[in-house]
Amino acid sequence: MVELTIDGRAVSVAPGTSILEAAASVGVDIPALCYDKTLTTFGACRLCSVEIEGRANLAAACSTPVADGLVVLTESDTVVDARRTVLDLLLSDHPQDCLICEKAGDCLLQEYCYRYGVEHTSFVKGATKNFELDDDNHLIQRDQNKCILCGKCVRVCHEVQATNAVDFAGRGFESTVTTSFDHPLNKDFCRFCGQCVDLCPTGALVNKQLKGTRTWERQKVRTTCPFCGVGCNFDLNVHEGKVVGVTANYDAPVNAGSLCVKGRFHTDLIDSPDRITTPLIKRDGVFEPASWDEALDLVASRLLEIKQSDGPDAIAVLSSARCTNEENYLLQRLTRAGLNTNSIDHCART
Amino acid sequence: MAGLAATLGSGAMTNSIGEIEFNEVLFTIGSNAPEAHPIIGNKMKAAAQRGAKLIVVDPRRTELADNAHLWLRLKPGTDNALVNGLLYLIIGNGWHDKAYIDERCEGYDDLWKVVQEYPPERVAQITGVPVEQIHAAAELYARTPKAGIFYTLGITEHTTGTANVMNLANLAMVTGHIGVENAGVNPLRGQNNVQGSCDMGALPNSLPGYPSVNDPEARARFSEAYGVLMPEKMGLRIPEMLDMAVYGKLKAMFVMGEDPALTDADANHVRKALGSLDFLVAQNLFMTETAKYADVFLPAACYAEKDGTFTNTERRVQRVRKAVEPPGECRADWEIIADLSCRLGHEMHYESAEEIFDEMRTLVPSYAGITYERIDKVGLQWPCPDVEHPGTKFLHAAGFTRGKGLLQGIEYEAPAELCSDEYPILLSTGRMLYHYNIMTRHSANLESLRPHELAQINPADAQRLDLGEGDTVRVSSRRGSITTRVTVTDVVPPGVVFMTFHYKESPVNELTNAAFDPVTKTAEFKVCAVRIEKAPESELVSAAPAV
Numbered sequence: 053m054v055e056l057t058i059d060g061r062a063v064s065v066a067p068g069t070s071i072l073e074a075a076a077s078v079g080v081d082i083p084a085l086c087y088d089k090t091l092t093t094f095g096a097c098r099l100c101s102v103e104i105e106g107r108a109n110l111a112a113a114c115s116t117p118v119a120d121g122l123v124v125l126t127e128s129d130t131v132v133d134a135r136r137t138v139l140d141l142l143l144s145d146h147p148q149d150c151l152i153c154e155k156a157g158d159c160l161l162q163e164y165c166y167r168y169g170v171e172h173t174s175f176v177k178g179a180t181k182n183f184e185l186d187d188d189n190h191l192i193q194r195d196q197n198k199c200i201l202c203g204k205c206v207r208v209c210h211e212v213q214a215t216n217a218v219d220f221a222g223r224g225f226e227s228t229v230t231t232s233f234d235h236p237l238n239k240d241f242c243r244f245c246g247q248c249v250d251l252c253p254t255g256a257l258v259n260k261q262l263k264g265t266r267t268w269e270r271q272k273v274r275t276t277c278p279f280c281g282v283g284c285n286f287d288l289n290v291h292e293g294k295v296v297g298v299t300a301n302y303d304a305p306v307n308a309g310s311l312c313v314k315g316r317f318h319t320d321l322i323d324s325p326d327r328i329t330t331p332l333i334k335r336d337g338v339f340e341p342a343s344w345d346e347a348l349d350l351v352a353s354r355l356l357e358i359k360q361s362d363g364p365d366a367i368a369v370l371s372s373a374r375c376t377n378e379e380n381y382l383l384q385r386l387t388r389a390g391l392n393t394n395s396i397d398h399c400a401r402t
Numbered sequence: 403m404a405g406l407a408a409t410l411g412s413g414a415m416t417n418s419i420g421e422i423e424f425n426e427v428l429f430t431i432g433s434n435a436p437e438a439h440p441i442i443g444n445k446m447k448a449a450a451q452r453g454a455k456l457i458v459v460d461p462r463r464t465e466l467a468d469n470a471h472l473w474l475r476l477k478p479g480t481d482n483a484l485v486n487g488l489l490y491l492i493i494g495n496g497w498h499d500k501a502y503i504d505e506r507c508e509g510y511d512d513l514w515k516v517v518q519e520y521p522p523e524r525v526a527q528i529t530g531v532p533v534e535q536i537h538a539a540a541e542l543y544a545r546t547p548k549a550g551i552f553y554t555l556g557i558t559e560h561t562t563g564t565a566n567v568m569n570l571a572n573l574a575m576v577t578g579h580i581g582v583e584n585a586g587v588n589p590l591r592g593q594n595n596v597q598g599s600c601d602m603g604a605l606p607n608s609l610p611g612y613p614s615v616n617d618p619e620a621r622a623r624f625s626e627a628y629g630v631l632m633p634e635k636m637g638l639r640i641p642e643m644l645d646m647a648v649y650g651k652l653k654a655m656f657v658m659g660e661d662p663a664l665t666d667a668d669a670n671h672v673r674k675a676l677g678s679l680d681f682l683v684a685q686n687l688f689m690t691e692t693a694k695y696a697d698v699f700l701p702a703a704c705y706a707e708k709d710g711t712f713t714n715t716e717r718r719v720q721r722v723r724k725a726v727e728p729p730g731e732c733r734a735d736w737e738i739i740a741d742l743s744c745r746l747g748h749e750m751h752y753e754s755a756e757e758i759f760d761e762m763r764t765l766v767p768s769y770a771g772i773t774y775e776r777i778d779k780v781g782l783q784w785p786c787p788d789v790e791h792p793g794t795k796f797l798h799a800a801g802f803t804r805g806k807g808l809l810q811g812i813e814y815e816a817p818a819e820l821c822s823d824e825y826p827i828l829l830s831t832g833r834m835l836y837h838y839n840i841m842t843r844h845s846a847n848l849e850s851l852r853p854h855e856l857a858q859i860n861p862a863d864a865q866r867l868d869l870g871e872g873d874t875v876r877v878s879s880r881r882g883s884i885t886t887r888v889t890v891t892d893v894v895p896p897g898v899v900f901m902t903f904h905y906k907e908s909p910v911n912e913l914t915n916a917a918f919d920p921v922t923k924t925a926e927f928k929v930c931a932v933r934i935e936k937a938p939e940s941e942l943v944s945a946a947p948a949v
Contacts, residue, residue: 190850214447214469243835244851245440261847273725276712278705279838281591282419282441283714283781288706288725295706295726305780306419306714312440314838314848321845322706322726326688329730332699339699344731344741347698351656352745354681354697358653364633368643368652371604372659373593374841376710376722378758379735380595380602381610382750383658386739387637389628390748394615394637398604399660 056122063118071124072100072113082126083135083164085253086202087114090308091211094203099138099164103128110134136168144175145225146254147197154193155255158267161200179225189238191260191317192249196228198256205229205248205257212310217242244313250300261297261317262289274301277315278374282306284315295319359391368395406587407612409571409808414597416586417550417796418716418783423449424584427542427549430466431459431481431570432557432928437835439554439590439715446552455546457539459484461830462858462900463893472539476529478828478898479817479929481557485569486814487525488540489517492576497544499578506801507575509809516811528814544577548584555592555832555928569812580807581798591715592833598713601766601784606637611766627765630748640666641918644675654681658735659702663691664906668881668916685738688844691906702735703728709755710736711777713784717794719772720781817929819915821897825879825931827863828898829913832928837904855908856889858900859934864890867936876937877901879930882912885941899934907943 053064058075065074070093072082085097095115102113105123110131113124125131142161150156165171186194201220206229209215217240221230231240249257262270272287285304289297298316300309331347332339342350358366369387371380380398387396406414422428422445436443443466450456450469458470459481467473476484492498493514503510522533529536543549551574557566571580571587579585591597603610609632613620621632638646640662646652648671655676666672676682676695684693685700693699707728713719728734733741736758740750752758756774763769771786772793782793797803821828836842836852843849857877859869869875869888876885877899886901886908894900901910915930 190847211448212444214444214451238851243440271725273723274721275706275723275725276594276714276720278594278712278722279842280439281593281596281715282439283594283712283716283718283720284441285720288723290725293726303779306716306718307441310441310444313836313851314440314842317847318838318842318845319706320847321841322704323729324688324844326844327729327732328687328689328699328701329732330701331731332701334697334699342698344733347700348738348742348745351683351698351700351742355654355656356746358681362653365635365638366651366653368638368646368655370640370643370655370657370660370662371599373596373599374659375595375599375735376705376708376755377595377598377602377713377719377762378710378755379658379739380599380604381762382736382739382743382758384603384605384610385628385750386743386746386748388609388624388632389630390743390746392630392633394606394633394635395643396604396637397606397640397643398599399640399662399665 054118054120056118056120056124058124059126065118067118069118070114071102071111071116071118071122074118075113075124075126080126082113083160083167084114085160085164085200086204088204088208088251090302091204091207094207097138097200097202099135101131101134101138102126103131132168135164136170139165139168139170140173140175142200143170143173144178145180145197146200148172153198153255154258154263155198155252156266159255160253183228186236188236189244191244191313192237192246193258193260194237195256195258196230198254199229200254200256201227201229202253203229204251204253208247208251213243213245213247215241215243215245218248244317245311246313246316247300247310250309259297259299259316261319262299265289265291265296270296272299277311279312279314279318284311286311286315288319295322355391364391364393365395367391367393368397371396371398373398406567406571406589409568409575409804409810414797415588415590415716416580416798417584417588418718419445421550421584421796422446423452423454425449425454425548425550426584427455427457427546428552429457429459429539429543429549430552432566433552433554433590434460434462434464434466434832435552435554435590436465438592438833440835442552442590455542457543459539461895461898472535472542474529474531474535474539475895476531478830480529480814481566482569482812483520483525483528483814484531484536485566485573486517486520486812487522487529487536488543488573489513489569489576490520490525491522491537491540492544492573493517495541497541498576502578503576503809506581507807507809510576513572513576513809513811516813520814543573547582549577549579550585550588551579552588552590554590558589565812565815568810571807572809572812575807575809581796581800581802583796586796589715594714595712597715597717598711598719601713601769602762606639610762611768624765627761628748641916644672647675647678650678653679654683655679656683656685657692657696658685658739661686661690661692663695664909665903665911666916667911667914669909669911670882671916672911685735687732687841700738701730701732702738703732707732708734708736711755711759714781717783718781719769719777719784721774721777819880819930821931825933826897827932827934829877829879829910829930829932830898830900830928831903831910831914832900834902834904837902843904843906855886855901855905855910857886857908858891858894859888860892860894860896860898861890862896863899863934864888867934869936874937874939874942876935876941877913877932878935879913879915879932881915884908884910884912885937885943887942899932
């Protein structure tokens with residue numbers, strides 16, 4: 053183990069641990085915009101700079117490994133000055149529409165400006181970006197004017213989703229994160245997994261499903277995805293009794309925050325006007341609304357009649373690999389104990 | 403399922419999703435994970451990009467094939483010949499694990515008797531895969547210790563589906579790749595709760611936890627629990643139900659959640675069966691093609707409106723939580739079932755889904771140690787026999803569930819339907835990324851990305867038929883005829899067309915062959931012979947508004 057001191061506390065961690073991770077392990081929060089524990093370290097934003105006694109320059113905590121005897125200061129005056137300058141520079145070409153930005157309340161740039169008291173930029177005459185909004189699809193809005201080039205979207209697209217739909221282009225102030233040939237997302241290789249939206253620290257990438265609700269107004273309910281057999285977990289976002297969208301849950305054992313387009317963007321089907329919301333009984337070839345008592349009494353009496361006249365094996369039940377364990381269990385109990393037949397099956401018995 | 407149950411004693415993914423990134427070789431056959439199991443596909447692609455060797459066996463140049471170290475483009479339906487060719491080379495070259503076979507398996511002589519008839523030259527002729535590729539794949543798979551097999555419905559949805567699976571188990575057993583970490587035989591289950599619905603006994607031949615319906619001990623146990631004598635006679639499987647309905651022997655069906663009229667093979671036959679019933683009940687979210695035939699429709703709550711559990715493809719039992727109230731008068735499926743059961747004279751009273759789960763786990767030993775409290779944050783993988791047990795990451799570590807692993811020689815059999823002059827093209831079917839079966843068509847978000855079918859056709863075939871991107875074609879088989887747009891792509895080889903089954907405007911199961919596997923009665927969705935003709939766009943069935 054490596055022994056060092058962070059803000060006066062003794063810390064003991066495995067060799068190879070970064071200063072940022074070592075600090076996190078004792079509850080010291082070092083701010084960072086480009087760092088994410090699930091991605092390779094990038095060292096681009098410099099917001100995580102810390103002072104190491106005896107060294108002339110500040111070190112990026114995310115990409116500096118611990119060493120025995122280091123004495124690290126994470127909030128010294130020098131460090132705070134440097135962080136204010138970084139934020140000041142980032143704000144110099146960042147649209148200041150925080151009042152109506154979808155990311156407000158969940159924006160790391162906003163949070164760190166608040167934390168370090170950076171009210172506005174001091175670089176008033178600098179150039180600003182002027183990109184057109186990429187809003188051609190139903191799912192993700194892309195505003196490159198709000199991009200701070202942290203590169204999390206690029207890394208998650210390469211390293212986790214293995215899709216490579218976006219990358220850096222250009223140099224210096226002209227640098228952008230973009231698709232091949234600057235195509236809109238829906239004309240590119242993008243698979244609309246939306247994980248870049250989850251990781252984006254600013255409002256550069258927005259989940260359009262969640263628009264119109266604020267982050268602090270939404271309750272999160274953890275559940276398991278109802279599509280394929282992988283079993284991803286995510287948080288359903290609920291606002292005023294309606295599911296308004298999905299956000300990732302990074303504690304999920306199988307998917308660790310990754311989702312696909314279906315898991316991320318399917319929830320509008322929950323409120324589909326195609327849903328049937330009352331029992332129906334067909335009379336003279338036409339479905340008519342009925343009460344639950346009418347419908348279930350009819351089902352029970354017809355099934356009992358058929359069981360009486362033709363025997364239990366004249367009835368068969370299809371269960372569903374879409375339904376829960378509890379429901380499949382209960383339907384087999386109804387079939388075997390209630391109807392006295394083993395004729396229950398579902399389409400996924402292969 | 404049946405294939406693995408017969409050879410190993412347990413029909414489930416032997417290893418875990420988290421192990422994929424530590425496999426040194428990933429052998430995928432009949433599986434298009436990046437589209438059908440996207441998160442597993444990501445892990446496979448990421449593993450390949452980090453240096454794991456990916457062997458992809460698929461007629462189509464899928465995304466996995468693009469990332470493959472070796473891509474074996476076999477002719478559709480020739481999987482067993484290929485696997486026999488691999489076994490021939492592995493055993494012939496002494497790359498098999500003799501100690502493992504002696505200690506843990508039986509039936510080796512039977513296997514070799516069949517396999518020795520499959521020298522690589524013959525296999526190359528049947529499958530269209532060059533001899534060198536077969537050799538390279540055999541050596542790489544057999545001689546790498548951490549080598550896992552992954553398969554999906556491209557293996558099972560054939561008339562030889564069970565045999566295909568048994569042969570993959572042969573491959574893994576002779577090389578000692580089962581019962582160890584980062585390897586195994588791994589069926590990727592198609593739907594969210596395929597594993598769970600099988601575990602729960604929604605099967606005509608087994609009770610919850612897989613005892614046979616005529617196992618006297620299990621029957622006694624369930625009879626006592628339910629207070630009713632359990633029926634002994636094997637129940638009907640889906641194709642038999644449909645046949646019996648057409649013969650007039652089956653009078654009534656209760657269908658929860660499924661839509662066989664759109665998703666089962668040979669849709670004409672399915673509709674005829676549904677139309678022959680005296681009484682049909684459909685319990686669903688939407689007015690499906692099947693529900694249109696119903697006498698009574700019962701409106702159900704969706705997954706976001708109820709509590710419960712799903713069991714994923716790696717046997718992990720996880721929570722489903724109610725986030726919102728169901729719309730209108732919709733009720734959770736379990737509430738409807740319990741209410742109906744009481745009216746049928748079999749009393750059921752539950753306050754919550756958890757109460758049902760707790761009853762179930764007293765009857766299913768592999769779930770006995772799983773409780774809602776234990777799986778609140780992270781699910782548990784069965785078998786989990788008691789509340790102290792941590793769950794099971796990979797199966798068969800100490801020995802196979804059935805005792806000795808059963809090696810069986812499997813002869814290659816051609817698909818039930820082959821091309822003819824009249825039907826010269828092979829049609830294969832499957833999923834794609836943006837839709838899931840039929841339900842996602844009701845999501846305007848997902849529909850906006852892929853609003854209609856795009857049948858994949860090779861440029862050589864397109865040129866011969868004078869077809870361009872987005873043109874309309876009529877696709878006909880011996881059973882039906884539909885229209886669709888095409889996309890011209892070398893993802894499919896010449897002579898093969900690929901379609902999904904998501905679109906009721908281009909209902910591909912009008913065309914598919916209901917010829918089925920003799921054991922599981924699963925239809926041959928993956929291969930049928932069709933004819934393709936250019937058609938005017940006016941013949942397209944217009945998409946219903948997605949809303």
